[in-house]
Amino acid sequence: MKLKLKIWRQKNAVDAGGMVSYDLEGVSTDMSFLEMLDTLNEKLIMEGEDPVAFDHDCREGICGSCGVVINGDAHGPEQTTTCQLHMRSFKDGEEIIIEPWRAAPFPVIKDLVVDRGAFDRIIGAGGYITAPTGSSPEGNSTRIPKPDADAAFANATCIGCGACVAACPNGSASLFVSAKVTHLNLLPQGQPERTTRVLDMVEQMDAEGFGGCTNTGMCTVSCPKEIPFTSIANLNKEYRRAVQQSNKA
Ligand code: SF4
Ligand code: FES
Numbered sequence: 128m129k130l131k132l133k134i135w136r137q138k139n140a141v142d143a144g145g146m147v148s149y150d151l152e153g154v155s156t157d158m159s160f161l162e163m164l165d166t167l168n169e170k171l172i173m174e175g176e177d178p179v180a181f182d183h184d185c186r187e188g189i190c191g192s193c194g195v196v197i198n199g200d201a202h203g204p205e206q207t208t209t210c211q212l213h214m215r216s217f218k219d220g221e222e223i224i225i226e227p228w229r230a231a232p233f234p235v236i237k238d239l240v241v242d243r244g245a246f247d248r249i250i251g252a253g254g255y256i257t258a259p260t261g262s263s264p265e266g267n268s269t270r271i272p273k274p275d276a277d278a279a280f281a282n283a284t285c286i287g288c289g290a291c292v293a294a295c296p297n298g299s300a301s302l303f304v305s306a307k308v309t310h311l312n313l314l315p316q317g318q319p320e321r322t323t324r325v326l327d328m329v330e331q332m333d334a335e336g337f338g339g340c341t342n343t344g345m346c347t348v349s350c351p352k353e354i355p356f357t358s359i360a361n362l363n364k365e366y367r368r369a370v371q372q373s374n375k376a
Contacts, residue, residue: 128154128214131222132167134179137235144235146224156215160203161186161193163214164225180238186210188351191286194293195239196226201290201349208288208351228293232300232335245335246287246303252331253324254307256316275313282310284352291346291354297338302346304332305362306354312365322369329366 130151137144151167158166161183168178184192188211197203203212217223225239233241271279285306292300308325311317317324340359347356 128156128217128219128221130154130163130217130220133222133224134239135226135235136179136238137227138237140234140236154214156213158214159186159210160197160212160214161210180236180240182240183210189286191288194228194288194290196229196293198224201228201293202288202351206348206351206353208286211351228289230289230292230298230337232298232337233289233292241289243287243289245337246289246300248335249300249304249328249331250287250307253320253327254311255320256311256314257319258316269315271314279310279313282306282313282354282358285310285350285354286352288351290349290351292337294345294349295338295340296343296345297341298336299340299346300332300335300337301340301359301362302350302354302356304328305358308365309358309361321365322372325362325365325369326373329362 132149132151133146134149135144136147149167149171151163151170154163154166161181164179164181171178181195182192184190186193188208191208193209194202195209197209197212202209204216205212227233227235227239228241228243230241232245233243236242283306285303287303289303291302292298295301308328311324312321342359344356346359347354
């Protein structure tokens with residue numbers, strides 16, 4: 128395949144940045160999107176130019192590091208991570224526009240790399256349980272109803288990639304926060320912090336500058352792990368319950 132790439136280039140956090148065009152030949156349909164960017168970077172390095180900076184780690188859809196906006200869609204045309212997207216999803220001769228996540232709480236560090244530290248700070252505010260460390264307890268010693276276990280597991284699959292924020296017209300992190308709150312608040316191990324968790328995580332989400340949810344649903348259709356929209360309804364329910372509990376205390 129031959130491609131015309133238009134890529135956001137930005138030297139550092141304070142550089143104004145801009146789109147730069149590149150022609151790339153010899154792209155196989157079997158390449159992943161990141162391998163296509165690797166091919167471009169090899170060419171740029173051979174020509175003595177600065178390679179395009181982009182984030183990646185596992186390249187297996189599990190770490191959440193990768194993520195760019197491709198032709199206007201977070202993670203591109205398939206509902207998967209950028210590392211699991213393949214060039215067979217594009218046509219020979221196609222123009223592909225590649226940009227970083229666009230959201231004020233995710234400032235650009237360089238080119239396509241953004242700082243997603245805001246997510247880490249939200250997790251630090253309440254995305255954990257209090258449990259003794261040491262050997263793992265026997266699997267069946269804490270009984271959990273199957274529907275709760277299934278829902279907790281589905282929400283635990285959130286990889287913190289940030290596509291939901293990038294896709295949302297409000298730059299809301301509600302789907303991410305709702306996945307973490309739903310996962311932990313459903314399980315017995317998450318009960319000691321059930322009330323403080325949701326209050327503190329929502330407070331941190333607001334402090335980071337993420338927008339509010341207005342039910343547009345772009346987050347859930349862009350989410351590579353298909354975190355359901357109902358998790359946001361559950362976040363609202365948990366928040367309301369936590370406010371009532373803290374008013375009683
Ligand atoms: S909810 Fe989905 S899109 Fe958002 S961070 Fe988690 S995995 Fe990524
Ligand atoms: S590189 Fe890990 S999810 Fe894409």
